[in-house]
Amino acid sequence: MLNYSAKNKDKWKPIFDQCIILMEETEIIKLAQEGDRKALAQIVKNYEQTIYNFAFKICRDKNKAEHIMQETFYSMVKSLHQFDGNSKLSTWLYKIVSNHCLMLARKMKSRPFVSLDDDEGLFEDKYAADWSTLPYKSTENDELKSILDDAIKKLSPDYRMIFILRDVEGLSTKETAGATELSVPAVKSRLHRARAFLRNELNKSFQK
Amino acid sequence: MNKDKVNCKDVMHHICESLGEDLNSYRCIAIKKHLEECSGCKSYFETVEITIDYYRKYNVKMPKDAHEKLMKFLHLDDCE
Numbered sequence: 001m002l003n004y005s006a007k008n009k010d011k012w013k014p015i016f017d018q019c020i021i022l023m024e025e026t027e028i029i030k031l032a033q034e035g036d037r038k039a040l041a042q043i044v045k046n047y048e049q050t051i052y053n054f055a056f057k058i059c060r061d062k063n064k065a066e067h068i069m070q071e072t073f074y075s076m077v078k079s080l081h082q083f084d085g086n087s088k089l090s091t092w093l094y095k096i097v098s099n100h101c102l103m104l105a106r107k108m109k110s111r112p113f114v115s116l117d118d119d120e121g122l123f124e125d126k127y128a129a130d131w132s133t134l135p136y137k138s139t140e141n142d143e144l145k146s147i148l149d150d151a152i153k154k155l156s157p158d159y160r161m162i163f164i165l166r167d168v169e170g171l172s173t174k175e176t177a178g179a180t181e182l183s184v185p186a187v188k189s190r191l192h193r194a195r196a197f198l199r200n201e202l203n204k205s206f207q208k
Numbered sequence: 209m210n211k212d213k214v215n216c217k218d219v220m221h222h223i224c225e226s227l228g229e230d231l232n233s234y235r236c237i238a239i240k241k242h243l244e245e246c247s248g249c250k251s252y253f254e255t256v257e258i259t260i261d262y263y264r265k266y267n268v269k270m271p272k273d274a275h276e277k278l279m280k281f282l283h284l285d286d287c288e
Contacts, residue, residue, distance in 0.1 A: 041287035
């Protein structure tokens with residue numbers, strides 16, 4: 001039996017708070033699906049920063065990120081009636097924004113990306129590096145930002161997507177597979193290659 | 209493959225594949241043991257973690273006018 005004593009109150013509070021947020025969100029989604037425009041606007045407000053940030057992390061360009069954000073919410077407004085609540089709204093939105101990012105990347109086709117099909121080279125690198133003395137303690141550092149941007153831009157958007165969804169946004173492997181319409185083994189395979197590639201690129205930059 | 213013996217390359221593969229996953233499998237235990245003993249792999253493990261952490265903390269704020277433009281684009285600007 002659940003013991004919600006004063007002693008346990010602090011322990012359970014975050015879980016109760018999360019439940020309330022989810023219940024409120026379910027209610028807002030229902031209202032929006034019934035045509036309540038204020039509820040729709042509220043959903044947009046709740047997720048606009050998340051979607052913008054995600055889009056930026058994929059395309060590394062502020063104008064493109066804003067364009068993708070607009071297209072994502074336009075798609076959401078058009079198809080919200082299809083949302084069945086079987087997944088979290090955020091996961092459903094990640095799926096939409098991922099599609100828009102990939103569509104834009106395919107349209108641009110601006111540069112060749114590194115091939116990670118053969119991962120032999122990824123794991124043959126001199127890996128015994130010590131980063132403990134690096135001056136980069138904060139991602140507010142512009143030099144570090146530039147290193148991070150340059151490294152991830154070399155990855156194809158398919159790999160970027162998996163890395164950002166799983167490692168940066170914190171979706172589970174299963175949710176990432178759902179958002180990208182890939183199998184769980186395919187997600188794992190792309191993820192480990194993307195991680196190794198980025199780590200090696202950073203290592204090369206730090207050794208310069 | 210010998211399940212008891214793992215080399216550095218096995219460890220690197222496994223680290224990259226399994227970060228954030230269930231680490232209680234038989235093979236994972238062998239990997240963890242190897243990690244404790246091999247400074248090269250331990251260092252690799254730490255640098256992969258730092259790489260992820262850097263990308264996780266690198267966030268951007270939406271431009272100030274982006275919200276207004278978005279609401280207008282969606283014809284929801286009267287719902288503010």
